[in-house]
Amino acid sequence: MTHKRGAERHVAVVGAVDRPALLSVAELRERWPQRTAAVTFDCATSGPRAHTFTGPLLRDVVTAAGPGFDPARRKDRSRFLLEVTGEDGHTTVLSWAEIDEDFGDSPVLLATALDGARLDGAGAQLVVPSDRCGARCISGITRVRLGTYARPEGPAR
Numbered sequence: 427m428t429h430k431r432g433a434e435r436h437v438a439v440v441g442a443v444d445r446p447a448l449l450s451v452a453e454l455r456e457r458w459p460q461r462t463a464a465v466t467f468d469c470a471t472s473g474p475r476a477h478t479f480t481g482p483l484l485r486d487v488v489t490a491a492g493p494g495f496d497p498a499r500r501k502d503r504s505r506f507l508l509e510v511t512g513e514d515g516h517t518t519v520l521s522w523a524e525i526d527e528d529f530g531d532s533p534v535l536l537a538t539a540l541d542g543a544r545l546d547g548a549g550a551q552l553v554v555p556s557d558r559c560g561a562r563c564i565s566g567i568t569r570v571r572l573g574t575y576a577r578p579e580g581p582a583r
Contacts, residue, residue, distance in 0.1 A: 435513075435549030437536065441571035442506065444492030451546045455538040457490075458482030463535060463553060467560030475560065479553045481537035484508070484570070485525040493522075493572055500528055505574050510552045513566035518552070520562070522572075532556050536567065 437454070439447045449457075461483060466476040488508065495502045506522035523529035537551040538544065545551060549566035557563075 433547050435545075435547065435566060435568075437550050437567045438569045439488060439491045439572075440569060441509075441573045442494035443488070443572055444494065445490075447491050449487070451538050451544070451550050454482055454487065454536055454550055455544075458486045460538070461533060461535060463533065463555040465553065465555045465560075467563070468558050469560060478541055479535055479537040479551065479555075480539040480542075481535040481550065481553070483525070484510075484520075484534040484536050484552070485527075487536055488570065488572055491572075495522075504529065507573055507575055509569075509571040509573065510564050510567060511569045511571075512552075512564040513549060513568050516564055518562045518564055520554070536570075 434450045436448050436450050439449065459482065460480050462478060462480045464478045466474050469475050493506065495506055497503065503526055504523045508520045508522060509517060511517045520534065524532045525534050533555055535553040537553050540551065552562065552564040552567055554562045
């Protein structure tokens, strides 16, 4: 599922949010403070890759959509997950606790620029600066879905 309006790429923020949104890369750049992260990922096939990413915090974008948890209750927040999907189908999952200021406070970005070049045509990119490997870098993000862990049926193992 690709979200395009002309050459612009869009990210759908959906799931357990009060105000689902469809945001262009330009809107991600204009509506939220931009952070910059210089990262080096150790790529298994091509060695270290160093890049500079700029964009808003994932936490800020999802918070603006009105997450469906009680922000005053820490335990409630810790059961939520973020599923991030790219145009190519690559998907990764982060816990809300990883990015929450009261827990991991990881500065995960929805990058709007890579090495100074705007990503309007390519789409936003997920960047987890604390990762040693870049496998959770999702290019051309089409969707960020907030939800809760669905415990499997049957006895606990």
